[in-house]
Amino acid sequence: AQKVTQAQTEISVVEKEDVTLDCVYETRDTTYYLFWYKQPPSGELVFLIRRNSFDEQNEISGRYSWNFQKSTSSFNFTITASQVVDSAVYFCALSEPTGANNLFFGTGTRLTVIP
Amino acid sequence: KAGVTQTPRYLIKTRGQQVTLSCSPISGHRSVSWYQQTPGQGLQFLFEYFSETQRNKGNFPGRFSGRQFSNSRSEMNVSTLELGDSALYLCASSLDRAVYEQFFGPGTRLTVL
Numbered sequence A: 001a002q003k004v005t006q007a008q009t010e011i012s013v014v015e016k017e018d019v020t021l022d023c024v025y026e027t028r029d030t031t032y033y034l035f036w037y038k039q040p041p042s043g044e045l046v047f048l049i050r051r052n053s054f055d056e057q058n059e060i061s062g063r064y065s066w067n068f069q070k071s072t073s074s075f076n077f078t079i080t081a082s083q084v085v086d087s088a089v090y091f092c093a094l095s096e097p098t099g100a101n102n103l104f105f106g107t108g109t110r111l112t113v114i115p
Numbered sequence B: 001k002a003g004v005t006q007t008p009r010y011l012i013k014t015r016g017q018q019v020t021l022s023c024s025p026i027s028g029h030r031s032v033s034w035y036q037q038t039p040g041q042g043l044q045f046l047f048e049y050f051s052e053t054q055r056n057k058g059n060f061p062g063r064f065s066g067r068q069f070s071n072s073r074s075e076m077n078v079s080t081l082e083l084g085d086s087a088l089y090l091c092a093s094s095l096d097r098a099v100y101e102q103f104f105g106p107g108t109r110l111t112v113l
Helices: none
Strands: A003-005 A010-014 A019-021 A024-026 A033-039 A046-052 A059-061 A064-069 A074-079 A088-095 A103-105 A109-114 B005-007 B010-013 B019-024 B031-038 B042-050 B053-057 B064-068 B074-078 B087-094 B108-112
Touching: A003 A088, A003 A103, A010 A019, A019 A109, A024 A074, A033 A074, A046 A059, A046 A064, A046 A074, A074 A088, A103 B042, B005 B087, B010 B019, B019 B087, B019 B108, B031 B074, B042 B064, B042 B074, B074 B087
Parallel strands: A010 A109, B010 B108
Antiparallel strands: A003 A024, A019 A074, A033 A046, A033 A088, A059 A064, A064 A074, A088 A103, A088 A109, B005 B019, B019 B074, B031 B042, B031 B087, B042 B053, B064 B074, B087 B108
8 A cells, every 4th residue: 555654743944954854655566656745824735746666866946856765765855945935834645556646645744944 | 827726715514514616627637636634634535537537536435526527627525514524625637647747726625513
């Protein structure tokens, strides 16, 4: 069965600090997709990244970077030089084996960036 | 390009009533998925519709149902509401399967009294 674990429930950092959000997943499948979403106080889930299981290249997008390691079943997310606007709940998610749109979400990490 | 829209944004109902929530996907998207978000259970998948057919279903009782119209708009219905149905209901649209990203709407906040 698919499972996503985000062990960090809440993290607080001071503005401009770097922060890494951890995500560990479980799946028996060789083909799957991993996602990160951001949920600001408004409630809408904002898509950040999708990564398929065959692509282990790390990705950088501005201040955001993702480290995907199949060996440890982890897909960690780092925000560099954090800003107050980064304050939100961040969710890691794993797709069903068939690639269907049934996403299994972790419990989320609430990030608070203190000015 | 307009995003995913959900109506209404807020609803207050009493136990035993039924409710219908609406979701309009991004133009061109044919898949619509519904999720329930609660503090206790987190984000849980309800069901997915693609080309007017339910393609996938989560582990929810039959009181939760949905449908999709020919224009890809979707509705979900909850009958005989229970207190535990109070939640944020999120709709997501995508072109097709998870090879494409899912875009979420702002959600409908349902409160059952």
